[in-house]
Amino acid sequence: MSQVPALTEGNSDERVTLAALFTEFLKVSLCSFGGGLVWARRAVVEQRHWMSEREFADTLSLCQFLPGPNVIGIAVCVGAKLRGAIGALAALSGFVLIPCAVGFVLGALYLQSAKLPVVHNILDGVSAVAAGLLIATGVRLLMPHLGRPVAVLFASLDFAGVVFTKAPLLVVLLGLAPLSIAVAAVETGRAR
């Protein structure tokens, strides 16, 4: 298992530089209209191969069960994985510092043009697309798990709980997580 070469194991002579971490998460942050997850997955999994699809989903799941903005958690975890504490700091700085400054400036400009209906219409179009991109990111993350019907079932229940009931997120998660983990334990027990 641990001898599988590859994507996930960092090789010392191809050590990821702090600058690479900084700039990659800077890009992710600057691109992330509506939500950074789409861009974080694309950069980390598809382009840089810093994590596999499964590892990314594992990391995201770790972050989702902690408080705070999940995408920042991804930056911290990817940085920590590749370069330890200093890597986490580099990725975090890339994600937060410059984008927040840029956001301020753009925000001020936007306030002045917000009354124009065309700006409002453009934002409507962008947000419809952003929703589609987020759905696609979830579908892509689901693909490695399609061979496991129980995983698809729990993903669907979770989806339905959030979309169709008014239950708070925490209630949905705390209701489903023990069940889902119990099923996984039974499966693992059988596999032995």
Next chain:
Amino acid sequence: MSSPSAPVTLAMHLALLSCISFGGFPPVLPDIHNFVTANGWVTDQEFANFFALAQAVPGPNMILLMSFIGWKVGGVPGAIVSAVATFGPPCAMYFAAYQLSDRFRDAAWQIIVRRGLVPLTIGLVIAGGTVMARAGDAKWQGVALTIAAAGLMIRTRINPLWVLAGGGAFGGLGLL
């Protein structure tokens, strides 16, 4: 108008909320709204404007929203303190949790927990997109655009910026 300690009070409140903001910041937004309006720091209208603004510009939306509020309360230092209070505590937790989970990566219990939790995580991502799609006044054109964008992203590796730009053009032409 605010007292000198207002930015500190705001930052402490944000730091506290960030420690319990499971599922990201949207679930604690109502609380922040009530807190800052009750203190008379930000009006309803201003809060709504800040929110729209934070959504519309790229970057970490919720941190931006908090820094807009902090800015109103205490100028640029207020903005910086609010931003740090928003992402600092969770980041420390992410780092510690990652180190822990990495150390026990191959432990049997952790593999089981991961197998159990990952489907829920994925369900949440798809739900997030769906909720977002329904947030605007969803006419069929908007829904079609969302579905088309999702299809394009699933099937191709096209740069999402083109898809977003396409959506913006579509809306700008008044087709939504």
